[in-house]
Amino acid sequence: MIDFRKILVKYDTPVPRYTSYPTAPHFIQGLGGELLQSTLSSLDTAKRLSLYIHIPYCDRLCWFCGCHTKQTNQYAPVVKYVDTLIAEIMLLGEKSSCRPLLGEVHFGGGSPSLLRSEDMIRIRQALGLVFQIDKATQISVEIDPNDHNDDMIYGLKSIGLTRASIGVQDFDPEVQKAINRPQSFEQTFDLVRALRSIGISSVNVDALYGLPLQNKQRLQKTIEHVISMEPDRIAMFGYAHVPWVKKHQSMINEGDLPGNIERYEQAKLAEELLVQSGFQKIGLDHYARPDDKLAQCANQGILRRNFQGYTSDPCETLIGLGASSIGQSTEGHFQNIVPTGQYTLAVNNGTLPAAKGYRFTQDDRIRGWIIERLMCDFHLKFDELEARFGSKCETYVEEAIAIAKSDRDGLCTATSTRFQINDDALAFTRLVVAKFDSHLKQSDFKFSKAV
Ligand SMILES: C[S@@+](CC[C@H](N)C(=O)[O-])C[C@H]1O[C@@H](n2cnc3c(N)ncnc32)[C@H](O)[C@@H]1O
Ligand code: SF4
Known part of the structure; x- marks a missing residue:
């Protein structure tokens, strides 16, 4: 048996999450454009291509958030951003060697769920002009339950959504206060029911351990609530506290954060509860029902890991659209310009907005x-x-x-x-x-x- 306490003390050092290798801090400024262009020039209709579309807006700002996003109280900047995304899709079409068939399209953020249905549909129509989409194409969206309304559900149904990922984090009111994320269980369960009613058979829930004021008792209650909603997958991430990168995380009182040993015990408790309830552990921090594709891939040794974490997507090439998105091909990694204003300028000038990149040796x-x-x-x-x-x-x-x-x-x-x-x-x-x-x-x- 390992002495986990000794190891936690000995290796109290930060380590990358390895959603890519080399990791993003090693990307080189100026290399992204040429890598993306040569990837587009060698696309092949025989191989499915996957897309990640980033929406860097939210209608609230949670203090724990490590994503690239900005709070907006107005919708006008979002409409402008969707216009730019559509221009970027057209630009990719002009610079591609063929009209590839899409494997997976993932809308992440921020909160893509704040898009109005008309904008969701505009993006979907633009994708259909440039790429081939068929019945096997998987379309997934990250949803903040706070955004749930009839128009959102209509938009998701209209674009042919196949998989939804819902942010929960923690249901305890004290923890929610400490991370500035009020969200009731009822409101979240309503969203799950609405998604099921439009035929979404794959629902993922994101939850976190290691949050301020979280303890094993509170975490257990959250997990029991999550299980009662019968999701197909659960991502149980450890809260990454990096206030030197994400300034708003300094709103979190560091004295309220659980220590290393408590974090470890919380992760173990989550694993125990989820496995007891019939979920299979996938990789480091995911859980899935045994009949879910993620579990099947893990059992066959073909599970993949990319910028979005663990995935069943076998694609060789992933292209990122929107500010800060990262893509990958056999040649290397390429990342779009991070500041939204500069990304918009590049697209409007007709240039591929990839800036940083890394060419593999x-x-x-x-x-x-x-x-x-x-x-x-x-x-x-x-x-x-x-x-x-x-x-x-x-x-x-x-x-x-x-x-x-x-x-x-x-x-x-x-x-x-x-x-x-x-x-x-x-x-x-x-x-x-x-x-x-x-x-x-x-x-x-x-x-x-x-x-
Ligand atoms: C883009 S957000 C999810 C969608 C939506 N905006 C929401 O909050 O419900 C993606 C997920 O990343 C995870 N996440 C965000 N910040 C994190 C952090 N600092 N450490 C670990 N996971 C984090 C959360 O679990 C969150 O649900
Ligand atoms: S957790 Fe989700 S809703 Fe909250 S700020 Fe981050 S991306 Fe936005």
Whole structure:
């Protein structure tokens, strides 16, 4: 058995979440445009393409929020932003080699749920002009239950929504006060019912542990409420407190934040309750009903991880639309301009708004694959590594064996055929994964807590 208290004290260091490799702080200014253009030039109708569309607006500002968003009390800037998104879709069409078939389209934010139905429909129509959309195309949207009204439901139905992701965080009124996010259980359950009534068979709920004033009792109640709404998936994220990046997080009283050991125990409690209720644990922080696609992918060893977290989307190429969105292809990563005003200017000038980028070396591709498999499967089979990248992988196998040999905390083991994160150390996966990150060794960026 590992001594989790000792490990938490020993490694009280920030670690990346590894939704990409290399991680976003390593992207280089000026490289994004050419990487996106060469990706668009080599699109292939035989391969499904996925899109991430970012809406950087919310009608409230939650103090815990780590997303790229801005509070707006007026709708006019949102209409202008939708105009720009449509112009960006047309621009992508002009610069693409073909009219690819879409695999998944995800609207994230911010709160895409604040879009009026007419704007949702405008975006969907523009997508249909530039890309092919068929019955297998998955369309998902992140929803703030505060935005729920008949027009929103009508808009979601009209665009052919197939999956919804609902933000809950915590239902306890004291915790909600501490994060500035009032939201009742009834209001949230009404939204779930409304989504089910329009035929949405895949509903995800986001909840958090490690929030200010959260304790195991309060978390247990929240989880029981979440389970009673019968979602298909639950994302149980650890609150990332990074006030040096997200200034509004300094509204949170740091004295109210649970310590490392309490955070660890909260994560374990959530796991216990959800697994007891029939959810399968997926990766580090997701749970799914056993018949859900995410669980099926995890069981087949084909679960993926991208900028949005764990996914069943097998796409090779993901294009990000909207301010700050990140995309990825076999060539590298590309990120759109972050400030909304500058992003809008670029699109209106007819230039692709990707600014930062990162071109993969072969070493990045191999390490990226190793890191993705460890984050998804918690093990690495050396024969799979060689089947994918050839016999030149010997040095990576040797490195993995050396990492396991030097481990004094019981986190990982290796044989001649595989590297494994130990069952009782899965919560520390990011610490192990970081050992394969050759960029981290050279950087001094500050990330969030490891657990
Ligand atoms: C774009 S928001 C979800 C949609 C909608 N805006 C809402 O709040 O309901 C995406 C999710 O990221 C998670 N999140 C936001 N800030 C976070 C933070 N600082 N640490 C961990 N997770 C965070 C929350 O669980 C949130 O539901
Ligand atoms: S958590 Fe959601 S609603 Fe709250 S500020 Fe962040 S993106 Fe907006």
